[in-house]
Amino acid sequence: MNGPFKAVSDRICLTRIINAADAIPATGAPRKTKSMLIVLVALAVVSSLVAEMAYGYFTERYEVNWVRPALAEHAAIVRAQGRLRAKNEVRI
Numbered sequence: 001m002n003g004p005f006k007a008v009s010d011r012i013c014l015t016r017i018i019n020a021a022d023a024i025p026a027t028g029a030p031r032k033t034k035s036m037l038i039v040l041v042a043l044a045v046v047s048s049l050v051a052e053m054a055y056g057y058f059t060e061r062y063e064v065n066w067v068r069p070a071l072a073e074h075a076a077i078v079r080a081q082g083r084l085r086a087k088n089e090v091r092i
Helices: 002-011 029-088
Strands: none
Touching: none
């Protein structure tokens, strides 16, 4: 039962046979790895800076949205007091 299966599976090879010399070239691998490492570190630094700027922007925006209702309430109180003073006081 395993004989026919083995015969068919030996003919169909899904993976290529890779020679050890082809897998890791001695001249090109370190330079490519070092440049890729530099690119990855630069990408990490840039993404960190973008995330920091976005965090600062949204934090500041949240603080402004939180303060605005208090400022609007204060402005309404000052306007109401101004109207009351205008009605009670005689202007020259």
